[in-house]
Amino acid sequence: MKIAIKPDLWNEPEQAMQLAARLGLPLATDDESVALLLTYREGRLQIEHTGKPAPGPVLIDFVAGRSAHRRHFGGGRGQPLARALGLKGGKVPTVIDATAGLGRDAFVVATLGCHITLMERSxxxxxxxxDGLRRAMDDEDTSEIASRMQLLQGDAAALIAAQPRADVIYLDPMYPESGKKAQVKKEMQLFRQLVGPDLDSEALLAVALKHALKRVVVKRPAKAVALNGPKPSAHISSPNTRYDLYFTSA
Ligand SMILES: C[S@@+](CC[C@H](N)C(=O)[O-])C[C@H]1O[C@@H](n2cnc3c(N)ncnc32)[C@H](O)[C@@H]1O
Incomplete structure (x- = not known):
């Protein structure tokens, strides 16, 4: 999927050119030749589709919208994700989110008090x-939460080995296409186009199992089979999602 940066959509074209150089992206001269544009609007970095009708942009907002709603009403330590990570009884394990994506799960985990390292290869x-973390650091409602989140760019299979061991390693690889395309949110379609399928999840699970001090947690659709590899030790289910738990401590 061809993606480019259009400096004249930025308040500071210089900043756009620096980001293009850092990400190895071309500069767009006309919108027709590229499918996706990385733009900076109202102080937020976002990806836009140039097609018509274009799906909404993809951007990360930990301060407002869905993340804020989940911060206020998400169910705290009783929610399935918290139970899956072992947050019972006031425990605050250290966590590596090896497939950070848009950081939504990681933000929930940090909201619950854990220090979390986010790894993202794209x-x-x-x-x-x-960009989302920078804005979260600047807002008094989210800065304390964001200060518990550390971002590393690269392939988690290599990064995990170079980091201090964490109590929990969390994996949420891209699910295979469900076939119910119409039901997949437009924003998610764009995200899928950008990162593609995760075809190496089993290898990542094997690395995670060697490095997690207490458990590895894999998020799956409720009815999907477990990843190839050892059988999960337990699972926690919610209506659409299942968390497969692999205990690693002796
Ligand atoms: C389904 S998304 C994760 C969504 C995330 N849990 C959230 O709440 O927003 C999967 C992400 O993992 C990333 N990913 C997959 N395998 C990876 C790996 N080996 N190392 C780093 N990132 C990886 C993909 O690029 C993609 O952005």
Missing amino acids: PVIAALLE
């Missing part, structure tokens, strides 16, 4: 995360 998604 340089463009990592740039969106960096």
Whole structure:
């Protein structure tokens, strides 16, 4: 999927050119030849589709919208994600989110008090995360939460080995296409186009199992089979999602 940066859509074209150089992206001269544009509007980095009708942009906002709603009403330590990570009884494990994506799950985990390292291999998604975290640091409602989140760009299979071991490693690889395309939110369609399928999740699971001090947690659609590899030790289910747990401590 061809993606480019259009400096004249930025308040500071210089900044656009620096980001293009850092991400190795071309500069767009006309919108027709590229499918996706990385733009900076109202102080937020975002990816836009140039097609018509274009799906909404992809950007990361931890301060308002869905993340704010989940921060206020998400169910705290009783929610399935918290139970899956082992947050019971006031425990605050250290966590590596090896497939950070748009950082939504990681933000929930940080909201619940954990320090979490986010790893994301797509340089463009990592740039969106960096921008979302910067804005979260600047807002008094979210700065304390964001200060518990550390972002690393690269392939988690290599990064995990170079980091201090965490209590929990969390994996949420891209699910295969469900076939119910119409039901996939437009924003998610764009995200899928950008990162593609995760075909190496089993290898990442094997690395995670070696490095997690207490458990590895894999998020799957409710009815999907587990990743190839050892059988999960347990699972936690919610209506659409299942968390497969692999205990690693002796
Ligand atoms: C389904 S998304 C994760 C969504 C995320 N849990 C959230 O709440 O926004 C999967 C992401 O993992 C990333 N990813 C997959 N395998 C990876 C790997 N080995 N290292 C780093 N990132 C990886 C993909 O690029 C994609 O952005």
